[in-house]
Amino acid sequence: MTSIQDDDRDVAAFPGQRPPRASVGSHRIEEEIFGKAYDPKTVRRIWAFVRPYRLRIYLSVAAVLVFTATQLAIPLIIGRAIDSGMTQGGNSTNLLWAVAAFAVAVILNFGASFVQETEVGKVAEHVLFDMRRAMFAQLQRVSLSFMDKTEVGRLMSRLQGDVNSMQEFLETSVISVGDMVLLVGIVVVLLTLDFRLGLLTLSTMPILFVVRIFWLPPAKRAFWAAHETNSITAGAMAEGINGVRTVQNLDRQKVNFDLFDDKAYANLRTQLTGSRYAQVMVPIVDSLTGIAMAIVVVVGGSLVLNGSLEIGVIVAFLFYIQRFFDPIRSLTMQYSIMQRAMTSGRRITEVLDIPTSITDKPDAISLTRDMDGSVEFRNVNFAYDPDRPVLRNVSFKVQPGETVALVGPTGSGKTSAMALVHRFYEVQSGAVLVGGHDVRDVTQESLGEQVAMVLQEAFLFTGSVFDNIRYNKTSATREDVIAAATAVGAHEFISRLPQGYDTILEQRGSNLSVGQRQLLSFARALVADAKILVLDEATANIDSYTERQIQKALLILLKGRTGMVIAHRLATIRGADRIIVLQNGELIETGNHDQLMAQGGLYAKLYNMNYASFDDIPDELVAQVNARAAST
Amino acid sequence: MTPHTAGRDRSRGDAGAHLAAAHAGKGQTALVRIAIFSLRHPWQASAAILATIIASVLQLLIPRLLGHAVDQAQGILAVGAPGAEQALFWSAMTLLTVSVARGVFTLIQNYFSESVGHHVGYELRLAFYDKVQKLSYSYHDKIHTGDLITVGLLDLDGVRMFFATGLIRVVLLSVLIGVGAYMLLTTDLLLGLLALSFVPFVAWRSSVAQLTLRATWIVLQQKLSGLTRVMEENLGGIRVVRAFSGQKFELDKFDAASREALALSHDRVDIRVRNTSAMTLSFFAAMGLVLWFGGLKVIAGEMSVGTLASFLTFMTILQMPVRQLGLMVNSFARASICGDRLFAFFDEPLAIDDAPGATDLVVTEGTLRFEDVHFTYPGATHATLDGVSFEARAGQTIGIVGAPGAGKSTLAHLIPRFYDIDSGRITIDGQDVSKVTLQSLRRAVAVVQQDSFLFTTTIENNIAYGDPWSKETKIEKAAESAQLHNYIMGLPAGYDTVVGERGISLSGGQRQRLSIARSLVLKPAVMVFDDSTAAIDAGTEHRIRSAIRRYAKDRVTLVISHRLSSLLHADTILFLENGKIVEQGTHEALLAKGGRYRALYDLQTRPAEDIDIGSAAQ
Known part of the structure; x- marks a missing residue:
């Protein structure tokens, strides 16, 4: 007997080193931060969302202009007040006028900033929600084949992150109009007040521009790196929390801690670098402000000495200098915001442009309850990928009220056949008819009302048990819901939940067992009360007691309906009116249990192997049966 | 990096x-x-x-x-x-x-x-x-x-x-x-008071505004996460949505959630704007007063223009930090x-932590013993395990069956001390699990869980999760035994395929097989399958069992399963009911006994009270 000491878990062999096959967290870098800042096509698409609010946008731009004008006027007024008689023994009437002008400017400033901030803020929120809704609505229409191959997480980041950066862009862009005007305004005012002094003072401005141009790219990289390492660390932390049981089970704590430390440390370093980049601008701007003020004092002072400048102008200059550099700072930042917005805008339009391959015909009819409830496949050929056919020339008809079991090994096309009844996908050729109508000729909504579907894995929504059973059949009363739950045998366990039918199901019903979730999805289908029921029997290994319950519920569910069941359990299969055996996308046998047994084909052979379910039969055995069948 | x-x-x-x-x-x-x-x-x-x-x-x-x-x-x-x-x-x-x-x-x-x-x-x-x-x-x-x-x-x-x-x-x-x-x-004094007059007002408004904004922010976050949930569940459950033609219903749900969040966002804009505007106004009002009274003083010869200018500049300087007082609050x-x-x-x-003076577990014979183990979950009213005793020697396989809630998984979780027992003893080669170091214990015991977490990394790294130093051959061998190798080789990137939340998703059965491979890499002294083959078909499960039987002679294997066919070859089967072992023996012995095990067996092998689905339709 060996002890665990000498197994080849050679932790000690690499002291202080990272194990070769370990990592924590994962991160996908999606953001392109150095893209184009202006892309006319994207801008046009974004404008379409802003257009409904254009009057409010015009209003805010006007308000921004007024606001900027008052900002420009206030130092001027103060300067005038000083020069027009603010000397010992001067004229207080002039002072009164100046103060009155100041008051007017202040009130205008107040009103304009109020209008501008309110309007811009609200419009940006509106546009954000509109964009998100447009994307969400589009995703309700796109074909399932698109959804099949797209990660939910990726879509969510578009519905949230991208939309948020658009909002940021909208909020700041109106303000940057103001910044631009302010910049021009300051230049004009300073040059008008005194051309020479203005020119000298303004000479510090280009210096800041040049500095910013050199500073911006590395600073942006540094900020981006800080942001990225931060989300990497956050992701690793979230993974550590979500997977904590497995981590403890496999004793990975030490290794994970070191790996996490690496990420957290990298984040610390990049954050500090980011801080350095951000803070280095402070003394530069302060120095430039100092230089500008010194120029005004020295040059302005000597001009006063010459008698060619009034003292109030100097005061006005000093006021302007203090807000001189703000617009330059925010305008250079706006450039990065625009780059980000263009990238986001492009990604948003990508979602909006996903083709909706399955749409209602303009003259599509509405399928009503009085249709007969039959389902027919006519020479159906179907494939997800044209090179790999899934269904080949399949034809069969399910009579109204009949229950048909679809049987066949994994990959035989059962699930695809079921999806076609609901027109989740389009057939390549042939036709699927429901109630005698080609599914392509009826509206998808009415088709959905007449064909209920129970999927193999029960999906529950956050919300009460009641809401989950009723789902979109809002006309169903509480009595209807309870009746359905009782019929499928779910009432008992629901009543035992803390708030009965009003119990909120957390995290998609993780507080229920697999079997209970299945029963709820049965109840949901029963409430929907469709004429046709398509059901994919669950394969999960449910305990025998619950399974019994589910079998009974199935019986209730199929009562009085046309049923198409992808059957896994022998009990279900044997009980069906008719069995359709599919193999490699072809219909190879059909008939009831006794007929198929007498026929002695694939079904009979599989059945005779005495497995509780066809899915339990190992692939090799199926292959053997087939080989034998082929040779005879 | x-x-x-x-x-x-x-x-x-x-x-x-x-x-x-x-x-x-x-x-x-x-x-x-x-x-x-x-x-x-x-x-x-x-x-x-x-x-x-x-x-x-x-x-x-x-x-x-x-x-x-x-x-x-x-x-x-x-x-x-x-x-x-x-x-x-x-x-x-x-x-x-x-x-x-x-x-x-x-x-x-x-x-x-x-x-x-x-x-x-x-x-x-x-x-x-x-x-x-x-x-x-x-x-x-x-x-x-x-x-x-x-x-x-x-x-x-x-x-x-x-x-x-x-x-x-x-x-x-x-x-x-x-x-x-x-x-x-x-x-x-007078001008100073006037110049500072805006400070208390702005300080007060900005504090109130920040605290209100924060309170509404928290509510807004809740609304937004509700909205996120609607979107996530819709996309995740898109098949159910389509199956019930629930698109319109879902859009209504979205709109309702969205409307609430939007209204709240607008409220926030209003709060912010109202306060900033009021603060700016009060600041300028104070400045106007300083200008008026200061100007009069200059005219009266009581003050120089420079002093007045310095007052005005002071105010400009104080403005920003005072507004930020709210941020500080x-x-x-x-x-x-x-x-x-x-x-x-x-x-x-x-x-759960190492006991003082805990020593490393030393596995010699590889004997696992439960001695009158009692365990109640914190806050639960009745015991989950109520006096369980059994012994398992290296090379033996113990099967555990019972109805849901009988305490099967709990029993598995007690061995590596995921929970501590209330009374009794669990020992490995005579060493109490609560007295050895956690690290050595968990390396000796591997629990293959029902739903093991898949980390977003390559399949290879996932299999090597418990032993990231293990060699490629070892990983492949484990995958082969778990009947996962062929599937992996069929993937475009083979063992380098990234799985998990941000990679390709695996089916329940594939996840369970990966989790089995993970434990096989570790070569533990005690291996527990906690209903970990539920989503694997019986044939594959059979092959996994025969593949690992070769290594099983050095270790204790515990198999918890609903599927009785998984337990046929166990040396002993324990039937748990309400936390007690009520029947114990080999498959044949238990069948012959005709007790609860027999009843369960009959239920599974003859699922046919022959429920006739077709006849229900008529």
Whole structure:
């Protein structure tokens, strides 16, 4: 007997080193931060969302202009007040006028900033929600084949992150109009007040521009790196929390801690670098402000000495200098915001442009309850990928009220056949008819009302048990819901939940067992009360007691309906009116249990192997049966 | 970033030390504990505080100097004094020097206060991560993962930023307002009072606004996460939505959630705008008063134009920090709430830890014994295990069956001490599992769980999760035994295929096989299959069993399963009911006995009371 000491878990062999096959967290870098800042096509698409609010946008731009004008006027007024008689023994009437002008400017400033901030803020929120809704609505229409191959997480980041950066862009862009005007305004005012002094003072401005141009790219990289390492660390932390049981089970704590430390440390370093980049601008701007003020004092002072400048102008200059550099700072930042917005805008339009391959015909009819409830496949050929056919020339008809079991090994096309009844996908050729109508000729909504579907894995929504059973059949009363739950045998366990039918199901019903979730999805289908029921029997290994319950519920569910069941359990299969055996996308046998047994084909052979379910039969055995069948 | 960073220039982040530091000041209020934690970086913190004081004083000098310069210029105009230009030049130079110095000290202030925050954040994160990994299953059972993530991300951020956004601002504002007020009031009492009149109003409005905004922000976050949930569930359950033609219904749900969030966002805009506008207005009103009364004083000859200009400049300088007073108040409120939650987490006692003087488990024979084990979940009213005793020797396979809730999984979780038992003993080769080190115990015991977590990384790394040093051949062998190798080889990138949340998704059965492979890599002395083949078809399961039987002779194997065919070959089968072993024996013996096991067997092998589905339709 060996002890665990000498197994080849050679932790000690690499002291202080990272194990070769370990990592924590994962991160996908999606953001392109150095893209184009202006892309006319994207801008046009974004404008379409802003257009409904254009009057409010015009209003805010006007308000921004007024606001900027008052900002420009206030130092001027103060300067005038000083020069027009603010000397010992001067004229207080002039002072009164100046103060009155100041008051007017202040009130205008107040009103304009109020209008501008309110309007811009609200419009940006509106546009954000509109964009998100447009994307969400589009995703309700796109074909399932698109959804099949797209990660939910990726879509969510578009519905949230991208939309948020658009909002940021909208909020700041109106303000940057103001910044631009302010910049021009300051230049004009300073040059008008005194051309020479203005020119000298303004000479510090280009210096800041040049500095910013050199500073911006590395600073942006540094900020981006800080942001990225931060989300990497956050992701690793979230993974550590979500997977904590497995981590403890496999004793990975030490290794994970070191790996996490690496990420957290990298984040610390990049954050500090980011801080350095951000803070280095402070003394530069302060120095430039100092230089500008010194120029005004020295040059302005000597001009006063010459008698060619009034003292109030100097005061006005000093006021302007203090807000001189703000617009330059925010305008250079706006450039990065625009780059980000263009990238986001492009990604948003990508979602909006996903083709909706399955749409209602303009003259599509509405399928009503009085249709007969039959389902027919006519020479159906179907494939997800044209090179790999899934269904080949399949034809069969399910009579109204009949229950048909679809049987066949994994990959035989059962699930695809079921999806076609609901027109989740389009057939390549042939036709699927429901109630005698080609599914392509009826509206998808009415088709959905007449064909209920129970999927193999029960999906529950956050919300009460009641809401989950009723789902979109809002006309169903509480009595209807309870009746359905009782019929499928779910009432008992629901009543035992803390708030009965009003119990909120957390995290998609993780507080229920697999079997209970299945029963709820049965109840949901029963409430929907469709004429046709398509059901994919669950394969999960449910305990025998619950399974019994589910079998009974199935019986209730199929009562009085046309049923198409992808059957896994022998009990279900044997009980069906008719069995359709599919193999490699072809219909190879059909008939009831006794007929198929007498026929002695694939079904009979599989059945005779005495497995509780066809899915339990190992692939090799199926292959053997087939080989034998082929040779005879 | 390579995983190997050999020869790094820093000492490793030490888990224990940071966690210990996080415990410091236990019993104090959260704010005090944050301050204590921040002072673990005394040099940076003092530099930040000192620089803040100097920078604020320098900033207050600027209006003075400007006023002085204006007076000088006016003086020149009045008397044309000789050497005036020289004096102006020196004023300008002083102004420039003070500006540059102020910039430099502000840089030091900001950089070091942020640096303290980043260091604190780094250390708190390590301590947090460490603690998460150390807390036992019973803690993780009772807490929502989402809540824990919120503590680790948002609450930790609130605490981390407190030094820079809270403490440093207190220093900054005290100096600016205190010294500023002193300078203004001593120069001219009336004008000083007028110039400062906006301060209390703005301070009050900005605090109220920030606290209201924060309160609505929290509600808004809830609404937004509701909206997120609607979208996520819709996309995740898109097949159900389509199956019930629920698109319109879903859009209505979305609109309802969206409308609420939008209305709240608008409220926030209103609160913000109303307050900022009021603050700006009060500031300008005060300035207008200063201009009027100051102007009158100048006319009356009681004040110089320069002094008036310096008053106005003072006000401009004070405006921003006073408006930020609300941010400071907010930072205190946030740090206090976040700190309470974060420190409560750090103070959580470790329910399961190495016993004092614990030694490593030494496996010799490989015998597992349960001796009258009792266990009740915290808060539960009845015992889950009620006096369980059995023995299993290396090479044996023990099957465990029973109805849901009989205590089967619990039994599995007690062996590696995911929970501690209430009474009785569990031993491996005579050593009580509660008296050996956790690390050695968990390496000896592998539990293959029903739903094992898939990490977002390659399949290879996932299989090697418990032993990231293991060699490729070992990983492949484990995958082969778990009947996963062929599937992996069929993937475009083979073993390098990334799986998990951000990679390709595996079916339930594939996940379970991967989890089996994970445990096989470890070669444990006790291996427990906790219903871990439920989603694997019987044929594959059979092949897995025969593949691993070759290695099973050195270890104890426990198999928990609903599927009785999985247990046919067990040496002993235990039938659990309400936490007690009610039947025990081999498959044949139990069948012959005709008890509960027999009943279950009959239920499974003859599922046909022949439910006739077809006839129901008629």
